[in-house]
Amino acid sequence: MLKRELRLRKKSGFQAIFTNGKNFSVKHAAAYILKGNKQTFGFIASKKVGNSVQRNRAKRLLREVVRLHISEIKPDLQIIFIARANIRGVSFIEVETSIMMMLKRANALILK
Numbered sequence: 795m796l797k798r799e800l801r802l803r804k805k806s807g808f809q810a811i812f813t814n815g816k817n818f819s820v821k822h823a824a825a826y827i828l829k830g831n832k833q834t835f836g837f838i839a840s841k842k843v844g845n846s847v848q849r850n851r852a853k854r855l856l857r858e859v860v861r862l863h864i865s866e867i868k869p870d871l872q873i874i875f876i877a878r879a880n881i882r883g884v885s886f887i888e889v890e891t892s893i894m895m896m897l898k899r900a901n902a903l904i905l906k
Contacts, residue, residue, distance in 0.1 A: 796835065796860065796861055800835055800864075801834065802835060802836035802874065808836055811872050815874070816900070818899060820892040820896040821878070821880060821892055822877070822881045823876060823878055823889070823896070824876045825874065825896060825897075826874045826876075827871055827872070827873050827900050828871070829870055832869075832872075833868075833871060834872045835857075835873050837856050837874075837877075838877065839852040840877075842878075843879055843881060844879075848882050852881045855877075855881065855884075856875045856877060856889070856893070859889060859893045860873075868902055868904055871902055
């Protein structure tokens with residue numbers, strides 16, 4: 795589970811990232827990334843993804859990718875992940891590779 799201080803919960807926080815952030819997308823998800831003062835993450839799955847079980851699974855997959863790779867993500871970014879409809883029935887490995895490719899393309903990863 796992601797720590798409480800790392801989660802976006804207020805509508806105003808989401809709105810600021812949507813209006814000022816850059817949009818990146820891959821097959822399974824899209825992301826809005828904004829350079830901010832502290833690292834926070836938001837997760838969205840609309841009804842296009844499916845019923846509540848499928849939406850919650852999609853958000854869990856995205857959260858788990860972030861949790862496992864949080865040390866590799868730059869600490870001054872605010873990111874909103876939006877699940878796409880074709881995330882249904884996809885394995886964790888596929889979601890993980892596509893999200894990490896997107897973050898690399900967005901220059902959101904710490905170079906080692």
